[in-house]
Amino acid sequence: MTGVHGRDWRPRYLQLAEELRAKIMSGELAPGTLMPSETELADTSGLSRTSVRNAIRQLREWGLVRAEQGRGTYVRAPRQRVRRRNTERYQWEKDRVLLDEAERLKTGAIEHDTGLTVDDLKFHAEYTRVDADEEMAAALQVEPGTPLLRRVYWTSSRHENPPLTLSYSYLPYDLVAANPDLLDESKEPWPGGTQHQLHTLGIELDRIDDVVRARPPSPDEAELLDIDPGVSVLTVRKTSVDTTGRVVEVADAVMPGDRTELVYSHKLQRWKT
């Protein structure tokens, strides 16, 4: 891209935003740099103030710049990106369950998604016992009020504080209580993860369904994930069904939209020839 072309089919503000993104990505505009003012950008690009403002808003939504009250807009340090390939991930997690512990200890699902190693990651888990509200009872196919184990996880890169993902997992409490180790948050991160934890209860998964949605972050989420309230979040509700057809876990993941992508691959059957 060289300059804002009239022949380009994209809106002009987006062409400008993409030029600025290229400069940030190449390091020409380094982290910590004060961005040029709206007036300067309007002068150099020949675009209206409105288009320039929309371009800056776009950069904020991409998580590339941050507006600081009364001080201007700064280039942000690049954030750890996550590309989560759930199509392969779930079978990969299942295959790892039967490995010995030394193997399972080596790597977990987040490392799989980010290319980071165990030593690069900080991991936090918090367990509580709650009663199922109507919505979660329906999702888990239990009666409202049924005791649940609620597990909150967040994992971050050692090089930046905000988590890469927030995850809220729910399992029927009585199901899990058969193995008291599974009620103890200090055992986390559990080598082999949830599928291995379920295996200790004699449970094998048959199917995992993801329901993906997009929404703005709640005020708490924006703070926890350290994102601009103008950045969207991707949410995945993951429902795990065992080989007897029973729902054994429902987990909600919340991921910052400025640096997460979910990849789902579909291999198609050949036409008979």
Next chain:
Amino acid sequence: MTGVHGRDWRPRYLQLAEELRAKIMSGELAPGTLMPSETELADTSGLSRTSVRNAIRQLREWGLVRAEQGRGTYVRAPRQRVRRRNTERYQWEKDRVLLDEAERLKTGAIEHDTGLTVDDLKFHAEYTRVDADEEMAAALQVEPGTPLLRRVYWTSSRHENPPLTLSYSYLPYDLVAANPDLLDESKEPWPGGTQHQLHTLGIELDRIDDVVRARPPSPDEAELLDIDPGVSVLTVRKTSVDTTGRVVEVADAVMPGDRTELVYSHKLQRWKT
């Protein structure tokens, strides 16, 4: 849910938002109704004005209410919801290609997702010839500047104007030009869709990859989709690869986050016993 419980683990504003949602869903608060004021809601719920404001913001993000400048907040008419099950959809589309035209005419992919029939839908297609920019060239594995056929689609329910989805499809122009019918937008909606169009060129798909992201809408998208700028959009970049390993189509879909969910199912292989 009856009342805002201290024991509930969700933030209070969300509990209030969910109570109000239940009233809207049940019809107790009908479309067109003026919502109670912040003061009234703070009085009846016992929550702070900040929590009440967050609850109303939440309802706007869910697309359930709309703020009208200087007039207050109104309950919206419920919008057509879309649950897109791409895991089954792509193989279903492929299987339909070999059916005769009468069968293919009966139903298309959007009907599959919404439960609406052909008569309930309005369909719009617009074809142009463009040159590949660097990003699209990389996605299609062609040289920048290669001529592309760009197809813009939007489909809406007859009962509401705003589209359920915006879709931007790109194919190498020379590939498609072998069948001049494929350059003619008046042939849309094409019975059997893109997979059938490709079939007329002797192309069979082997794989479709979806990359899912979340972001705020651009100003144009918010207007076209008739969503509050505070509603997020889900985007899917769909890459179709044929049986020779060539990328034959890249399509970007933009869907309103307040009424769209994407479902991906993963059947797992059994452990050998």
